[in-house]
Amino acid sequence: MASPATAVSKEGAACKVAGQVVTVAGKNLVCKKVGKKLKWVASTATTTTTVAATTTTTTVAATTTITTRTAAGCAPTYKFVDLSLAPGAGSGYAKPKVAASCSDGTLTVSSNGMIGYTFVATTPNALKEQAYTWKVTTSPKVAASATSIKTQMGTVAFTVTGIPIFGPMEGPVPAQEAYGDPVYNNLLDTCKGHTGYSGDYHYHAILVMNSCYFDETIIGYANDGFPIYSNPGYTYVSGYKMTGNPKSNSWNAYTYQTGGATTLDECNGRTDENGDYRYYITKTFPYIIGCYKGTPATQVGTAEAPMAMRSSTYICEI
Incomplete structure (x- = not known):
């Protein structure tokens, strides 16, 4: 899949996300509404470029995209969304903030x-502001063996919009849905996220659409540093097949089966034509990642965002 920059052929071409900024042949283009259509036009925003001994940082003011990379090429392309112009979760909520270096x-x-985007409650937990700092390698390598996430009750990845990604299961309560598939159990909002006990909004799946502030490119990074890509047209499919009832113990309800060229591996990823590994979102279980292909970094503090365990009944308001 092409990066945001290489996907743009020229000024005036159609684009999808208003405010997105890319650089083509040294020229900044911004996605703007021209008439009734979104098109790439030359950016008139002030651009400041600072080159340090090992780091180059490019910031384009008043846009919805921030790109930060090292002079050596902090691969692959990092695209983090500046949500300062976004409407946010609603009246009374803090505005979203995300920064990358x-x-x-x-x-x-x-x-x-x-x-x-507007917060719609699907759990009894109020949305609360958090303080996350994630750190992952910029040079991920495929490990000798994959690392399971079947018992990881918390953050396995994060999005370019600064939101934690959890695995494809819920907590131990209520008992009849213990560790169940939150997608199957209809516990998520339109963008496939919801709030946990600590008021932390997180995703269990990803729906790529403009209203959720995701474009058809990199939508996040796993804790092992490998990128998570969108999947236009869902060209690539999960190899997991439902063989049980995912209402509870979701990992026991799906079995991985090797498929054809478009079937992803057990971690829900594949190696591209350049030899680089990447995860893909899928319509079906495990939705984002199924295991770590590389060596995951240990996150600390709120960035680990462990799923809270309580004995009280978890009531979902759908």
Whole structure:
């Protein structure tokens, strides 16, 4: 899949996300409404470029895209969305903030965990501002063996909008839905997220649409540093087949089966034509990642965002 920059052929071409900024042949283009259509036009925003010994940071003011990379090429392309112009979760909520930097082989992402679109409660938990800082390698490598996420009750990845991504299961309560598939059990909002006990909004699946502030490119990074890509037309499919009832114990309800060329591996990813590994979102289980293909970094503090365990009944208001 092409990067945001290489996907743009020229000024005047159609685009999808208003406010998105890319650089083509040294020229900044911004996605703007021209008449009734979105098109790439030359950016008139002030651009400041600072080159340090090992880091180049390019910031385009008043846009919805921030790109930060090292001079060596902090691969792959990092695209983090500046949500300062987004409407936010609604009246009374903090505005969303996300910042990314890349230095000494580490990508650092900070976020307040707030969404850019209207919050719709699907759990009894109120949405609350968080303080996340994630750190992952910029040079991920495929490990000798995959690392399971079947028992990881918390953040396995994060989005370019600064929101945690959890695995494809819920907590232990209520008992009849213990560790069940939150998509199957209809516990998520339109963008496939909801709030946890700590008021932390997180995703269990990803729906790529403009209203959710995701474009058809990189939508996040796993804790092992490998990128998570969107999947236009869902060309690539999950190899997991439902063989049980995912209402509870979701991992026991699906079995991985090797398929054809478009079937992803057990971690829900594949190696591209350049030899680079990437995860893909899918319509079906495990939705985002099924295991870590690389070596996951240990996150600390709120960035780990463990799923709270309580004995009280978890009531979902759908």
